[in-house]
Amino acid sequence: MNVVFISPNFPPTWFNFCTALREAGATVLGIGDSPYDELRPELRAALTEYYRVPAMGDYDAMLRACGFFTHRYGKIDRIESHTEFWLGIDARLREDFNVFGQKPxxxxxxxxKTGMKRGFIKAGIPCADGVLATDATVVRRFVAEHGYPVIFKPDQGVGAADTFKVAGDEQLDxxxxxxxxxxxxxxxxxxxxLSFDGLTARDGSIVFRTAHHFSAGIMETVNERRHLHYYSLRDIPPELERLGRKTVAAFDVRERFFHIEFFRRDPSTYHALEINVRPPGGFSLDMxxxxxxxxxxxxxAESVVHDRRDFSFERKYHAAHASRRHGVNYRFGHEQLLAEIGPLVVNHLEIPDALSGAMxxxxxxxxxxxxxxxxxxIAKVEATA
Structure with a gap:
């Protein structure tokens, strides 16, 4: 099996996908814009070949890279990045090379977001009312019907980028x-x-699932530079699991990770916010x-290469991400913090700049x-002086 992995060196732990593919027996072909010598040794060992492009957003260069791999290794069986930034390029390449998986x-x-909302409504999954802001008349009519506050967000955007809340007439004007x-x-x-997260097999069956509780929405975290923490639940709330499974089926998620966000008003009332057909962000997979x-x-990797789906697991622990921001005076210095919470820390590390706005x-x-x-x-991580 020939698998093209796009941007195999970012996010930082994504090299593990390539090493796992190689161990499962795949021929792993990488495309990226970083020099080959800068790739970590484990990644270089996993890649059969690496094609460097001048810019990841240059579709013609990406097309030439996949054409080169096809000429040299035969038909490409999978193209994947697992990264929000490159989902559109992944899909176009799959369509152009007739590869299994998501297409444009x-x-x-x-x-x-408009497509998600149609999908939620069609499946009978509660979600927020919303419309495409085609002109001022449409927006004012919507606000008159639903009242403030309202959220403006790009129909297609990464995370909470350029998303904001409007709470009154003056702001709206x-x-x-x-x-x-x-x-x-x-x-x-x-x-x-909360989020419902997991992995599906090729037939769409869910082979892993979990849930996370977030300290705040990503929009508030980014716009107000709040601390972000989130943690996994050992037991998934029944209504969250019911709606999460229904969403996975409605959007026909196959051989992919998923991250579905919901607002919970009370134990029986959830509203879907969005679905991401990729792994949750940051170090969530590691968590x-x-x-x-x-x-x-x-x-x-084993699901892709061998169509495996007989996995078993137990949620033994709650796993959490707690973060700090530069320029904040914290109560505990780094070494003192590790002395306080050391037995619970499984890793601590710098967050890449590309992810730091939210994370x-x-x-x-x-x-x-x-x-x-x-x-x-978590409270000790975030405590300020």
């Missing part, structure tokens, strides 16, 4: 005077932010591995079977 028309449904095209407006939701003592990089600048990955212990440790 799929992204119209599961990457555009300013926005409508300078609103770029391609935005949608929706009723603001309130409640706890899921830590929580269950498994290797989801390997599980995905913070430095992450502490924690785990414990006790949720209270996790929350106490």
């Amino acid at each position: 028309h799929d992204l119209e449904i599961n990457r555009r 300013a926005v409508l005077g300078n609103l770029p095209p391609g935005y949608m407006v929706e009723k603001a939701l309130s409640g706890d932010l 899921m591995n830590y929580a269950c003592d498994i290797d989801l990089f390997r599980w995905w 913070g600048n430095y992450a502490y990955l924690l785990r414990s079977p006790d949720q209270g212990e996790i929350l106490e440790a």
Whole structure:
């Protein structure tokens, strides 16, 4: 099996997908814009060949790279990046080279916010009311019907980039005077932010699933430079699992990771926010591995190469991401913090600049079977002087 992996060196732990593919028996062919000599040794060992392009967004260069691989190794069986930035290029390349997986028309449904909303409504999954902000009349009519606050977000965007809340007429007038095209407006939701996350096999069956609880929405975290923490749950709330499974089926997620966000108003009331047909961001995959003592990089590779789906797991721990931001005076210095919470820390590391707006600048990955212990440790990470 020939697998083209796009941007195999970023995010930083994605090299594990390539090593797992190689161990599963695949021929792994990498495309990226970093010099080959700068790739970590484990990644270089996993790649049969690496094609460097001048820029990842240059589709003609990506097309030539896949053409070269086809000429040299035969038909390409999979093309993947598992990264939000490159989902559109992945899909176009799959269509051009007739490769299994998501195509551009799929992204119209599961990457555009308007497409997601249509999918949720069709499947009977509660979600916020919203419309495409085609002009001021449409927006004002929507606000008159639903009231403030409302959220403006790009119909197609990465994370919470360029997403903002409007709470009154004066703000709305300013926005409508300078609103770029391609935005949608929706009723603001309130409640706890949770996610249903996992991996599906080729037939669409869910082979791994978990849930995470977030300290705040990504929009608030980015726009207000808040601390972000989130942690996994050992037991998935029943209504979250029911709606999460229904969403996976409705969007026909096959041989892919998924990250589905919901607002929970009370134990029986959830509203879908969005679906991402990729792994959750940051170090979430590592957290899921830590929580269950498994290797989801390997599980995905074996699912791809061998169509394997007979995996088993137990959520032994709550795993958490707690972060710090540069320029903040914290109560505990780094070494003192490690002395305080050291037994719970499974890793601590710098967060790449490309992810730091939402995730913070430095992450502490924690785990414990006790949720209270996790929350106490998070409070110490974030405590300011």
